[in-house]
Amino acid sequence: MRRTITGYSNPTVKYLRSLRDKKHRKREGRFLAEGLRLLTDARESGKLPETLVMAEARESHPLLSELEAAVEQAGGEIIETSPDILAKITGKDNPQAIAGIFTEFDTGLDQIDRNSAKIWLVAQALRDPGNLGTMLRTGDAVGAGGLILIDDCADPFSVEAVRASMGAIFTQCVAQARWEEFEPWLRAGAGQLVAASLREAQPYRAAPYQAPCFVMVGNESRGLPENYEMACDLRVTMPMRGRADSLNAAVAGAVLAYEVLETLDPA
Amino acid sequence: MRRTITGYSNPTVKYLRSLRDKKHRKREGRFLAEGLRLLTDARESGKLPETLVMAEARESHPLLSELEAAVEQAGGEIIETSPDILAKITGKDNPQAIAGIFTEFDTGLDQIDRNSAKIWLVAQALRDPGNLGTMLRTGDAVGAGGLILIDDCADPFSVEAVRASMGAIFTQCVAQARWEEFEPWLRAGAGQLVAASLREAQPYRAAPYQAPCFVMVGNESRGLPENYEMACDLRVTMPMRGRADSLNAAVAGAVLAYEVLETLDPA
The missing domain is CATH 3.40.1280.10 (SPOUT methyltransferase, trefoil knot domain)
Incomplete structure (x- = not known):
């Protein structure tokens, strides 16, 4: 599933930002991983994000295409947004940024x-x-x-x-x-x-x-x-x-x- | 030499804060080290701060007394200030904080x-x-x-x-x-x-x-x-x-x- 977010006040933007905070991570049982390299490491280790967030205008990259395809095939969500909103979510001034939301693992x-x-x-x-x-x-x-x-x-x-x-x-x-x-x-x-x-x-x-x-x-x-x-x-x-x-x-x-x-x- | 700083807008407070920034450190040839342990390490290695900044109301500590005495004997300056101003300088909410200003070493x-x-x-x-x-x-x-x-x-x-x-x-x-x-x-x-x-x-x-x-x-x-x-x-x-x-x-x-x-x- 794909959707586009265009507004800063979108609840999903707020949700994604909240995952930078431990209290919210624990409540949601979710965490963020950022960057194509890290997300590719995750995919190669058999871990896919349930949601992938990336900039609408971005350079194509074979690893990114593979990641997108894998997330879609697994029934995950792909969110496209503006570089500005993405920067707000990730706290980084980098329009190439990409982030994934993962389920926290059992740590017993x-x-x-x-x-x-x-x-x-x-x-x-x-x-x-x-x-x-x-x-x-x-x-x-x-x-x-x-x-x-x-x-x-x-x-x-x-x-x-x-x-x-x-x-x-x-x-x-x-x-x-x-x-x-x-x-x-x-x-x-x-x-x-x-x-x-x-x-x-x-x-x-x-x-x-x-x-x-x-x-x-x-x-x-x-x-x-x-x-x-x-x-x-x-x-x-x-x-x-x-x-x-x-x-x-x-x-x-x-x-x-x-x-x-x-x-x-x-x- | 001892003096007390009571105002946030004191130029020395601004100067001390500026040393958190590389550009200012290079211009002044000075750097900050914080905490009694670090400053004691410095003293034991034969390096004394030219200026020592600490809270007016503080618990006494033998290592702190030794440090103060050494700085005074070497002709250095001791600045006492409020915990609030100290927190502003060090960026830490710790009234026990202490900071020293050192001359940058030659790094050729x-x-x-x-x-x-x-x-x-x-x-x-x-x-x-x-x-x-x-x-x-x-x-x-x-x-x-x-x-x-x-x-x-x-x-x-x-x-x-x-x-x-x-x-x-x-x-x-x-x-x-x-x-x-x-x-x-x-x-x-x-x-x-x-x-x-x-x-x-x-x-x-x-x-x-x-x-x-x-x-x-x-x-x-x-x-x-x-x-x-x-x-x-x-x-x-x-x-x-x-x-x-x-x-x-x-x-x-x-x-x-x-x-x-x-x-x-x-x-």
């Missing part, structure tokens, strides 16, 4: 089949959506199964997290849980919980990692609570040769995840 | 003593100030000498980059150059230029890294220009087990830098 822990991958990433109270998206992207690169968000993290469906994930939001499992749910779930099956730590830690290089390995990083300012660290099966430490005693959370997770990959699944 | 290539460190990080056309600050932080962690910015990068003195560096802006050398300056400078002395690449690359793990090793990452969207990659002494590739063929720029630089550290300067 029961979505996780822990034996489907050797590595899982775990983020605790990560507040920066960019860090969260970056961890999803790293997870894709190391062949992780997904990202488990513990306690109060940024929203993985925010426009910023989706963008930083570079499409990994469509390929990585995402689960959200409180620590009180996560720990019993983890202990009900195989799984080694690993964190970078300064407490009773061993060098991260060639530590005895075991699959499925859950690599956990903590909040950007506070790090992990001490009892979470002590609940880990393995605490490892990375060289810190300068003044600081920590890395950016997404960087720490990536350096550690690549080391785990080298142990569990070398090239 | 001639600041770099390449033999003073085994690792140097190089960023080409990196546009995200957060990525740039994160690279500074990683550089500190791996004992790098500093960060060399090639072509049109984000401003390392922006509030966002300074914040993301977690104080490393005060300990890492920062140089800025065009590629046309950097390449002859590099070739005029010892130095191995290394980049992650898909072109004629070897596995990053245990590649023949040599000190001083210059680890280069490219622009977030486009990566490195092909001729820059081909000018490298060593091109390495990291495992990509998922859909994507690249990592976040700051993450790629960190994973690579930690591998170089393991070769050149193991624990």
